[in-house]
Amino acid sequence: MRIINSFLLNLVFTVIVFSQGLNPMKIAGVKVEGNLITTATVVKFTSGIVEGKEIMPGDFGKSVKKLWSTGFFSDIQIMLDRESTEGLYVTIIVEETPILGEITFLGDKKKRREIKEELDLKKGQRIRPHIIKESIETINRLFAEDGYLRSHVEATISDGSMDNVRDLTFNVKTGKKVKIGEVRFHGNNSFNPRKLRKQLKDTKIQKWYLFWRSNFDKEKFKDDKLLLTKFYQNNGFKDFRILKDSLSFSDDGRKILLDLWLNEGSKYYFRNFTWEGNDLYETNELLYALNVKKGDMYNGEEFDKSVNERVHALYMDRGYIYSTINPLFTPVGEDSLDVHFSITENHQVSIRRLDITGNQRTRENVIRRELKVIPGEVFNRELLMRSAREVFILNYFADVQPDIIPVDDDEIDILVSVEEKSSDQANANIGYSAEFGLMGGAGVSLNNFRGKGQQFSLNISQGVQGNMRSFGYGGFGGYQAAQYKSISLSFTDPMVNDRPILLGFSVFYYLRGQNRYYFSIPFDREMQGASFRIGKRLKWPDNYFRAFWSISTSKKNYKGSEEDLSEYGLLGVSNSVGLSVSQTVTRDSRNHPEFPSQGSSFNWTSTLSGGPFSSKIFPVHENFHKHTVKLDWFTNPFWKSALVSSWQFGAIKDLKPRHTANTIIPIDEKFIMGGSGIPYGTLLRGYQDNTVGPYSRYPLGGRVMMKFFTELRFPFSENPTVYGLVFGEMGNNWLSFSDTDPFDLKRSAGLGVRMFMPMLGMLGFDLGYGFDDVEFTDKNPEGWRFHVLFGMPI
Numbered sequence: 001m002r003i004i005n006s007f008l009l010n011l012v013f014t015v016i017v018f019s020q021g022l023n024p025m026k027i028a029g030v031k032v033e034g035n036l037i038t039t040a041t042v043v044k045f046t047s048g049i050v051e052g053k054e055i056m057p058g059d060f061g062k063s064v065k066k067l068w069s070t071g072f073f074s075d076i077q078i079m080l081d082r083e084s085t086e087g088l089y090v091t092i093i094v095e096e097t098p099i100l101g102e103i104t105f106l107g108d109k110k111k112r113r114e115i116k117e118e119l120d121l122k123k124g125q126r127i128r129p130h131i132i133k134e135s136i137e138t139i140n141r142l143f144a145e146d147g148y149l150r151s152h153v154e155a156t157i158s159d160g161s162m163d164n165v166r167d168l169t170f171n172v173k174t175g176k177k178v179k180i181g182e183v184r185f186h187g188n189n190s191f192n193p194r195k196l197r198k199q200l201k202d203t204k205i206q207k208w209y210l211f212w213r214s215n216f217d218k219e220k221f222k223d224d225k226l227l228l229t230k231f232y233q234n235n236g237f238k239d240f241r242i243l244k245d246s247l248s249f250s251d252d253g254r255k256i257l258l259d260l261w262l263n264e265g266s267k268y269y270f271r272n273f274t275w276e277g278n279d280l281y282e283t284n285e286l287l288y289a290l291n292v293k294k295g296d297m298y299n300g301e302e303f304d305k306s307v308n309e310r311v312h313a314l315y316m317d318r319g320y321i322y323s324t325i326n327p328l329f330t331p332v333g334e335d336s337l338d339v340h341f342s343i344t345e346n347h348q349v350s351i352r353r354l355d356i357t358g359n360q361r362t363r364e365n366v367i368r369r370e371l372k373v374i375p376g377e378v379f380n381r382e383l384l385m386r387s388a389r390e391v392f393i394l395n396y397f398a399d400v401q402p403d404i405i406p407v408d409d410d411e412i413d414i415l416v417s418v419e420e421k422s423s424d425q426a427n428a429n430i431g432y433s434a435e436f437g438l439m440g441g442a443g444v445s446l447n448n449f450r451g452k453g454q455q456f457s458l459n460i461s462q463g464v465q466g467n468m469r470s471f472g473y474g475g476f477g478g479y480q481a482a483q484y485k486s487i488s489l490s491f492t493d494p495m496v497n498d499r500p501i502l503l504g505f506s507v508f509y510y511l512r513g514q515n516r517y518y519f520s521i522p523f524d525r526e527m528q529g530a531s532f533r534i535g536k537r538l539k540w541p542d543n544y545f546r547a548f549w550s551i552s553t554s555k556k557n558y559k560g561s562e563e564d565l566s567e568y569g570l571l572g573v574s575n576s577v578g579l580s581v582s583q584t585v586t587r588d589s590r591n592h593p594e595f596p597s598q599g600s601s602f603n604w605t606s607t608l609s610g611g612p613f614s615s616k617i618f619p620v621h622e623n624f625h626k627h628t629v630k631l632d633w634f635t636n637p638f639w640k641s642a643l644v645s646s647w648q649f650g651a652i653k654d655l656k657p658r659h660t661a662n663t664i665i666p667i668d669e670k671f672i673m674g675g676s677g678i679p680y681g682t683l684l685r686g687y688q689d690n691t692v693g694p695y696s697r698y699p700l701g702g703r704v705m706m707k708f709f710t711e712l713r714f715p716f717s718e719n720p721t722v723y724g725l726v727f728g729e730m731g732n733n734w735l736s737f738s739d740t741d742p743f744d745l746k747r748s749a750g751l752g753v754r755m756f757m758p759m760l761g762m763l764g765f766d767l768g769y770g771f772d773d774v775e776f777t778d779k780n781p782e783g784w785r786f787h788v789l790f791g792m793p794i
Contacts, residue, residue: 024054028087034094036164038072043092046070049078071126072096097126100168101160107172111142118142127157127166135170143174147215150175150253179206180216181255187262190237199231200224203258216247216256225260232264233300238329238337239265268298271336277343281314286341289314298337303327311341316381319348321404321412351375352411358418362396366453367418369498370394379404379412391416395593396423396448398719421719423447425761445761455492455504461485483513483524492533502535502548514560520690521667522698523560523568529553529578548584553577556666567696568667576621576664580609594721594756595713596634597642603630609669614658623655623663642713648682650705651737670701671733674774676787682707684731685768685787686748688777693733695776702733704740713754721756727768747771748782764789 030049032040044050047063060078067076075095082089103121105112119135136153143151154171183205185193197205202220225242232240243261250257270292275283289310292303307325315323323345330338354375356367370390372383384402392400398421405413425445443459462485492504509528514521531552538545557575558565565571584605590596610623628650635643650671657663672681675689682705684692694700709729716722730745752766766789770782 024056026054026087027051027090028084029081029089031081031089031091032094033091034096036096037099038094038096043067043094047078047092049090049092067092067094071128074129096164097128098157098164098166099160100125100127101162101165102167104167104169105172106169108174110148110174111146115139115142121168127168132157132168139170139172145215145217147177147179148174149178149216149256150249176253178216178249178254178256180204181206181250181257183258183260185260185262187243187264190235190264190267196228196231199228201227216258221258228260230301233298234302236267236269236297236299237264238268238298238300239263241265266331266335268331268335268337270294270296270298270339271332272338274338274340275343276341277345278341280318280320280345286311286314307341313381315345316379317383319350319378319380320345321349321379321381322346322409347410349379349410349412351377351379351414352407353413354416355413356416356418358420360420361451362418362420362448362453363451365498366394366396366448366451367391367416369495371416373414384414388416389591391418393588393590393593394448394453396453397421449491453494455490455494457488457490460487483511485509485511494535500537502533504533504535506531506533514564520698521568522564523558523570525667526557526559527554527668529555542587544587544589546586546588548582548586550582550584551580552582553579564698567698568700569662569664573621573662573664576666577619578609578622578666579613579618579620580607580622581613582607590634594762595642595715595718595723596644597636597640599634601630601632601634604628610663611655611658614660616659619659621657621660621662621664622666622669623657623660624652624665624669625655626650626652626669637712640715642715644709644711644713646707646709648705648707648731650733652703665703667701670703671705672699672701673705673707673731673733675785676789682731682733683789684729684746684748685727685750685752685766686770686785687746687768687774687782688785691774691777692731692746694735700735703736705731705733706740706742706745707731708745716753722754724751724753726751727766746774750784752787761790 027049028051030044030051032043035043047067048059049055049063064076064078067073073094074097075093077093079091079093080088081091100121100123103123105115115138118138121131121135132155136155139153140151143149152173152175156169156171157166158169159165160167180203183193183197183200183203185196188196201224202217203224206215225245229240229242241263243263245258245260248257248259249255271294273287273290273292273294275286278286290306291310292306307327312323312325315321315325323343326342326344328340328342330340332338351373352375354368354371354373356364359367371387372390373380373387384404388400388402391397397418399417399419401417403415403417405415407413424447425443443457443461445455445457445459447455449456486508487510488506488508490504490506492502494502496503507530511524511526512521514523529552531550533548533550535546535548537543538547555575555577558570558573560570562571565573582605584603586604587600587602589599590601591598605626605628607624607626609625610620611625614620614623628648630648631646633645635645637643652665652669652671654663654665672690672693673684674681674687674692675684677683677689681690681701684707690699693702693705707729708731709727711725711727713723713725716724726749728747728749730747732741732745734740748768748770750766750768752764752768754762754764756762764787766787767784768787769784770779772782773780774782
């Protein structure tokens with residue numbers, strides 16, 4: 001009504017304008033009629049039609065829209081009364097929308113509170129025409145979420161206690177709760193109904209024992225139909241369509257019957273590929289990147305991935321971000337497809353600016369020095385993705401998102417948005433160890449010290465000696481807990497002055513006392529020392545490689561019985577001096593610092609102690625060379641899971657002494673395996689700590705070590721990182737190379753969970769089953785054992 005009146009009014013004023021020219025018209029008088037609560041002044045000033053104001057004819061339509069947008073009126077008319085030399089006299093006739101009074105609900109009381117909160121109707125608000133319809137739809141939607149698809153809602157308006165006040169009453173009938181009873185397919189010749197039903201994510205048949213399945217949802221059903229279409233198109237049926245679907249109810253009204261009519265079409269296979277518009281790359285290069293061959297079955301998802309992530313990536317890596325690749329499909333015969341690619345290469349784009357946002361604590365240069373893209377250079381997609389990975393692997397950020405912002409046809413800006421997280425750890429702790437008894441300590445590890453990307457760590461721990469009860473270790477009723485004390489301080493700058501040079505140092509002291517009734521070392525070891533480290537980022541074989549060199553010196557004191565010291569080659573030795581140089585080469589291409597699912601990690605360390613470094617001025621007792629290699633592979637087998645495969649090998653050999661009477665390989669340098677691997681050796685779950693390998697009353701430590709393991713990990717939370725795992729592993733260590741038997745490996749399997757806790761680091765709880773026997777324990781086979789892990793001992 002208001003639109004018609006506005007049109008007629010504009011028509012009248014258009015006639016007046018043609019008679020007066022294009023001059024604005026002056027409003028000489030305005031009357032307002034039909035207003036009950038809203039004052040005439042409010043109507044005039046809201047519409048903009050005020051005495052003495054000059055307006056154009058088109059402004060009257062705008063005036064009607066302004067009044068309508070207030071929601072105060074259900075009908076608006078602007079009438080021309082007369083025209084005089086003073087101007088125009090108009091009347092604004094309005095019909096006000098009623099005011100909401102009492103709100104009453106009748107009928108079923110289910111979800112009454114939730115309905116009131118969702119409707120958000122308040123006494124005193126205006127009743128717009130659409131409110132009633134929207135309220136009924138909202139109530140029906142809330143009932144449908146709980147399976148009441150046959151609910152019925154009536155809304156009635158009645159006179160209230162005052163003029164223009166209306167009471168609103170909802171009469172609600174929920175009806176019977178219905179569940180999906182059948183999902184039937186018509187026209188499916190290639191796949192059985194069970195296979196097709198599996199493709200529907202949320203639209204599932206609701207058996208009584210599948211109580212967790214959700215109720216029917218129209219929006220989710222639409223999404224499921226898209227999933228069904230995607231399934232068919234990924235299996236060769238490019239022309240698949242869902243012709244129609246219907247929803248009906250069973251005779252008793254408690255079951256939903258869904259029917260879908262399908263047109264599968266033909267199953268296609270690729271035949272010929274042709275290209276046009278490709279000047280930068282030869283056809284063979286594009287075909288190699290596409291990686292789709294003649295005779296391959298059509299797969300929509302994989303084909304799109306091949307075009308966008310492989311072929312188009314070639315152009316993006318050379319700065320042609322505005323290039324386009326359009327595949328045109330031509331069916332040939334009943335089951336073949338020819339594909340013609342039309343390429344528009346356009347031109348190269350360079351980087352104008354590179355901005356970083358979101359870094360509240362980390363200094364910008366720490367991020368910028370990891371970036372491989374540089375302003376002024378041609379854009380390269382691969383380098384941008386690598387840059388994001390390098391920043392993310394620092395483990396200072398929960399998320400890193402690079403974004404391309406077009407500037408003009410020739411330049412772009414790059415915005416790197418980061419979301420910081422806590423990467424530091426601080427602790428004040430008290431704990432218990434079967435070996436060292438009650439322990440307490442405090443420490444701090446700052447992995448992003450002063451926001452400069454430096455690492456600083458200070459830790460102090462002290463054990464409290466006391467009488468302990470034996471839990472079956474060695475068959476004794478009680479024993480004295482071992483002494484324990486540890487102090488360490490370290491600092492590392494991974495990029496000195498933003499150059500790819502690492503410098504670091506550490507000083508340390510520890511005392512680990514003997515424990516004769518646990519699978520431990522039967523003499524006291526006291527050690528103090530220091531080390532200095534330098535590192536460099538390498539460009540060969542590729543720029544994932546790093547090299548580190550360190551020099552370390554230490555002094556150890558030993559105290560114990562002659563029999564025990566003799567067992568470890570320390571008879572007559574009360575102290576020893578060590579001086580060693582180590583070289584470490586690493587390669588790390590993981591895609592995530594805490595839950596990697598792609599890439600690999602490689603570490604090779606070689607250490608030379610004593611030997612040529614021993615002199616008369618500084619005689620070295622510890623003479624050996626040691627080599628360890630560790631290689632981890634990470635893949636994504638399905639969903640968001642990660643499959644980890646690992647191989648680890650180590651060997652150590654003594655050297656002839658120089659300027660000392662004998663040579664020593666410290667027990668700390670030998671290989672000890674079993675249990676959590678804390679504090680001595682290598683993790684092997686399902687076995688008692690320190691019990692795998694050479695043994696003679698106590699663990700002797702091996703000179704050769706080998707271990708394999710596989711873990712399948714499932715994420716529970718991304719931030720903080722929490723995941724579960726199942727594992728299988730095997731390993732052993734041997735006294736010498738002549739004793740080494742790569743087929744004599746202790747096997748285990750089990751499950752566990754990992755949690756990355758801010759300020760605490762990674763915590764792990766594993767339950768492992770050892771399949772093989774260890775001679776010096778009371779179990780055969782080892783069976784189930786529980787392990788608590790700190791850090792990432794994989």
